[in-house]
Amino acid sequence: MRRTAGGSRAFALLLVLCGAAGLLASWVITLDRFKLLEDPDFVPGCSLNPVLSCGSVMESDQAEAFGFPNPMLGLAAYAVVICVGVSLLAGAAFPRWYWLAFGAGCLFGVGIVSWLQFESLYRINALCLWCCLAWLATIPLFWYVTSFSVRNGFLPAPGPVKTFLAEFTWVLPVLHIGIVGMLILTRWWDFWTS
Template identity: 70%
Template structure:
């Protein structure tokens, strides 16, 4: 892997790390994958069960349907809830379970090849992109929110930014020195900012409802 122009010479252990074909992760990062994967899996599991109940009984009201805005039932009945031809949470059951497995493997000391890390990064990028589309549909087309969906969104956002930070800091993704330094010190800023923007969009979308 080539060095960025103007960067200080690499230390011996850094050179060895760059030449290594596998990369591990710290326990904090591994636990982050387990925790965010567990939150997403729990949300997908609850929504899937409620979807089955709704199919059995069209008059079933999910427990998270609290008011006209926070209404999981409206989300489940929408076309966007089965965009791939099957209920969206079934996809989450698979993908979040895989994330938990990867986190558990890293906790046990596993070291993964570059293509595996990039595949995980691409998967989380797809996840955050899909969540962004679902957010837009919820806010401006379906006009309802699902608390379990929001939990999955937050978990996916945190997962994406920390996986991206890891791949950048470990030089698995090419990036300028300043970017690597930022991710090394301020990774937490990006998910907080991302989630904060979504929170502001939700607040402003239903401002009259929240303040009435």
């Protein structure tokens, strides 16, 4: 088992890009949330129709899962992701505990995203495009960080799993995003086809 590990340039860039995408989404949602608090009649720019309705999502109870607006958590979490990516680009190597803590944060993030996906599709009955960008940032982030930890021996896994992840990590986020896309498509099939 390795004691420390740094990441490849590609992995570091993936972290920076996913973190930047999530940070952008969180920032825009936070700004729109402030505007909505100032003016209850404010309509966010991404409220395009009954399905793509950021305002409906922002005004839901689920938008404050921890007692404060969810994007505030995203502002901090995605900033950490960017910092880790930039540190890797600079040649940093982190110990096992660091990667496990980072992976736990990514697991928490994908868990929250999955819950929000369910809530958006089946309870709120609307999608926020900026939230979807955060989903698209979090899903590959989770799978690639998990793969990195398994391949470096920080998380135990059998040899075939390590071999698969060494070559085909990309399959997991593509499959995950594809399933979410199919759920969205089938949930509003009548709307999209009418």
